[in-house]
Amino acid sequence: MTWLITGGAGFIGAHVVRAMAADGRAVVVLDDLSTGDASRLPAGVPLVTGSTLDRPLLDRVLTEHQVTGVLHIAGKKQVGESVAQPLRYYHENVEGLRVVLTASAEAGVRSFLLSSSAAVYGMPDVEIVTEDTPCLPMSPYGETKLAGEWLVRATGRAHGLGTVSLRYFNVAGAASPELGDPGVFNLVPMVFQRLAAGLPPLVFGADYPTPDGTCVRDYIHIADVATAHVAAVRRLEADREGTELVLNIGRGEGVSVREMLDAIGRVTGLDATGEVVARRAGDPARVVASADLIAKELGWTAEYDLDAMITSAWAGWQHHHGSGGGASA
16 A cells, blocks of 8 residues: 655655654655655655646546555645635645645545644633534635645545545654754744844743743643654555544643743753733733544554653754754843
């Protein structure tokens, strides 16, 4: 069985590719390399450079590599950018997925796994977010992920595909320094960037209804995200008929911004004391996953703790950006 992994040269995709290959699975990667890097892929994994919107290319890849399962990670993923460019996000994330699903169904693919996001929940007013928590996305990005889940589910039912959609919570860390995320879009690399410039990390609001007044999130190590994909693939291979799952990927543990800064200071030895500034619009006070269903359905639980995430993320940051000097210890 060969799995096509779209977006497999990206930060998340490359980790999934390596985990799949380490688990003995044949994979082929399709990536337009707009944010991906071919050097992230392990030796021997075929890379096809191109877009998920290119139907003839997809037909060729699916046929030539005798693909029987698709793991769709490709897509745009920046919330703020999606607000400014909604048409682009719907085109690439929803239309791109539609093209991949159409080609997959017509090629006889029988298993489909979608990379989704906790952004589908929006601002849930609950202590723990389960898969049954109402989905009320607050950005075009979140909307495209929810629409993608609907499209995958409907296609699976109509064409006999086993389907799994995995809702990532806050991904951090790196399996190895060279696989670290070079982007600066999430809390941990944003803190590293400020420290590297000799500036205090910014805390967007300290008056939330949380124990220390700062936002609380569920952080998950990228290596755990990758093994969750492998667990989902195993389930689809063993029990494809009737499989239709939507699952959170998280640790079920909340970490506040202040707790994250304390941990970053402890791991790096740098002064990570934050500077409180005004709240950002649309930031929910608390978003923490329930990880019960994925444990029940796939037998998967997270392995890495917060310090492991930060230690590996810091090693990845230093690999891509240098030592991060400039911040005082």
